[in-house]
Amino acid sequence: MKKSCVSKYIFVGAFLSFSIVVLTGCDSLLNKYPLDSLSNSTFWQTEGDALLALTGVYQQNKLTGTNAKQSFDLWNQDAYLRLFEATTDNGFEKDNGVTDFNNGDLAASYQPVMDLWTTTYIKITKCNNFLENIDNVEMDVSKLEEMKAEVKTIRAYDYFWLAFLWSDVPLVTKVLTVDEANSVFRDSRENVIKFVIEELQAAIPNLPVTRPDKDYGRITKGAALAILGRVFLAEKRWEDAKNVYKQIMDLGVYNIDARFSDLFIEKGENSKEFLLVSKRMPDIYGNSILLSCLGFTWGGYHHYSPYNELVEDFECIDGLPVKESPLFDPEKPYENRDPRLLKTIFVDNISVFKNILYIAHPDSSPTVYQDQLTRRQWSGYMVRKFCDEDYNGNLNVYGCDFPMIRYAEVLLSYLEANIESGTPITQNLLDETINRVRGREEIKMPPVTEQIRIS
Template sequence: MKRLIKYILVLPVLVATFSCEDYLERFPLDSPSSETFFANETELEMAVSGVYNRLWFHPEGISWILSFDFASDDGWDRNGSALQALGRGEQNADNGYTNSFWSHFYRAINRVNFITSNGAHLLDEMDPAKFNRLVGEARFLRAYFYSYLTELYGDIPLVTSTLTLGESQTPRTPKSEVVDYIISELDAIENHIPSSPSSKDRISKGAVLALKSRVALWNERWEVAANAAKQLMDSGDYQIDADYMSMFTFDGDNSPEVILRIQYLRGVQTHNLPRNFWSRLALGHSNKKPPQDMVDTYDCIDGLPIDQSPLFNPQSPFENRDPRLGYTLVVPGSRLVNWIFETHRDSTMTWDFSQDPPVRVENIEAAHAFASFTGYLYRKHVDDTDYPTDVGASEQNLTIMRLGEVLLNYAEAKIELNQIDESVYDAINAVRGRESVQMPVIEMGKTQEEMRNIIRKERRHELGMEGFRYFDIRRWRIAEEVMPGPVRGRVNRYGAGGWLSEPPIIDPIGTPSYDHIDNASEMVVVENRAFNPNRDYLWPIPRIELETNTALTQNPGY
């Protein structure tokens, strides 16, 4: 545990840069230089650890992987930030959030290129299996970062070796070729990476197959996606975790379902997810919030949407709901750390369970200017044990790959191939049927269109706040439908009941409509968004990159 990052404190800066001439060709005597680095196995380990630490990236105060969802229909960032501008469709070539990904990922890629360009001689000087594993891990991470770059920006420069200044004017490579490269890299390293399912802190063969299934799915390479997912499923290395919530707490390090986590360690790198997600009573700032639209997409326990289920009561809207709603979000009336979370403005007092017996205390969530907003919080990825000392500096590891996603990748790829056999239903039902969820079985006999709707809705419920929704609505080309319009919170007027008078109408993929509800005007509106389908499916190339690399061209509309 945490062993991977032991070298990072001594990692030399040189592996993060392009190669350059050393001043007077004099090499430092007390540390490696770019001219002598990779003199031995230890230095290679240091360099690979330096690539792993590029996973520590926290734009707008939150892990980059989760941050995307706050520019989707599943989230909202209350800060007046560059991320909020992205959600509103107001980004441009100077947007600090979108620009930071380009620079951060290419720095990470440069670290890998330094390794592959300068470390080959060590193959004859150390155990070949260990060499191939270390270099394979670095190549995996390069493929991982490229997968995000090409999804966000489209065609991008594909750079696979260190560049001289004279080679720096590099044009964009078509996205299809970048995807070809990513998949070929994963194929090349697969047999050099051991299975090691118990090791969550570094790349395993399971991670290689999971990434291949994801990248292929995102790019409609259905057979590749299905085959990679099936290979991982058939390996038996991972099993569905009976406890959904535990995968996103400290216990996730031991989950049989988790494939890969980003490692944190106090004194080296921590994160502040509890501060961003938790309420004021729990010492959080509740910056990042889910909207009412996300709450209403979850079905009832009979498997029916809330506008069809007889189990749904608009005056008790969180009863009889898919348990993943409560595992993913903090809803009014539920417990958060030591308090009952309630956001209706008339709820001036709440219960404090830190005392025995519990006592009534002032509820600052009800009226605080920065507490209410949508009326909901995120629960996933935070652990109560971080309260109170580590709310702003948690070392809880972050799950970024797990079997549940791979099963849904497999099912979606097979559905798109129209190869809807028993294995597709089994994959979906394995996710829905875990012990802590137990949603009804999807029965066989559905059409391709019905199954397409089922899998899209299932991904939203199962993978909520794991960084997938932003990419799903873009690749399905539905962002132009689900993004424009108001970002809503709960009914929250003084003296009002606090709930909608009737359920919204839920479409086949879980998107709610409130147009028919007589008290919908009482819902909080925190923002109005827009989405331009002729522009917003791609991010702008940063202006500074266009000015320094004149071989680049800008994406349409920017």
């Protein structure tokens, strides 16, 4: 991944954000400035200080890529896979950590949930600290308002997910003292969502449509609009969602990438399809997605096993489901399928990675990982989507950015909002939304027509 102006401040920004947040509200014994850390009283002076603090806000809460997999941050793809995919009928994860969730036995002590709650509020605290102090910096007013808008958008994004997952949550908009933190109460979901919408609507006018390469990864108008669109969809405000997604489409800066295979690896970084990304740097500030997804043959954990139900969701190349298509052969179930299937999932004795054929359960001998069949590779499938054949480094610090919102989501969400609002579904609407995604150059699935029922 190419370094950007923001990227080079990664470590300093992270340390800065942590130091300032921790020191806020603490009185110095002799009112002396600390010599080994940064202080609010001396830091917020220049535009460079503001940029460092902003970088700290963007930073994932773990300081190195080594522990990225354990950091259940909303800006980390491992969190998405474990909490938002492995808890569904799409697949499972090897440690059986989501069993309690799926059995209805989820408790506050479940570590991934605790981590997600904690890391989200850490980021919110960073945002609050930034917004409390940024006005002390003497800098161009338009740049200052733009930075505020970025931080408000990040905070709104995190509060949306908190309300979506937990319903009533503490709505904290300032840095708390210890006493305040110990007496905080949950606010209603309704008030939290109202706050999120108002914050996003206030931020959007102050955000740029595009950014220069050196600032790639910072929040743009399209990213904030896409987050707002998600909120409106979740709230079933269909007309509002339609209007927001149409605004993104009318910006004219996003497109469906011809490549599907490259979207989730380093080759695909900076794609015109990406609205919101979580930035990474190889070795310095990486992630552990390759370690989680790849199997033992390639040095990974094979942490996630897709279900066959997910495999069956991929249509045949005639655009029909496997249960309806005459092209589907149960003896050769992976032939004549949507090309995205084998680009998303490793299939036993078919998929090849780094010139090695993927074979499920290669070490199922009782003397080697005796629990593999029940915990690791028992479904026979493995996640292919994020696996980069060109990468030869440490699997725990892979440097590919994480695309959090893509233009494909915008188009499909716009179509969903139209359907849910009762808008007549025309061929033109289908062609400007779902058929653009299906017609991606590398995929070329047949278009959906008005005669095909969408539900």
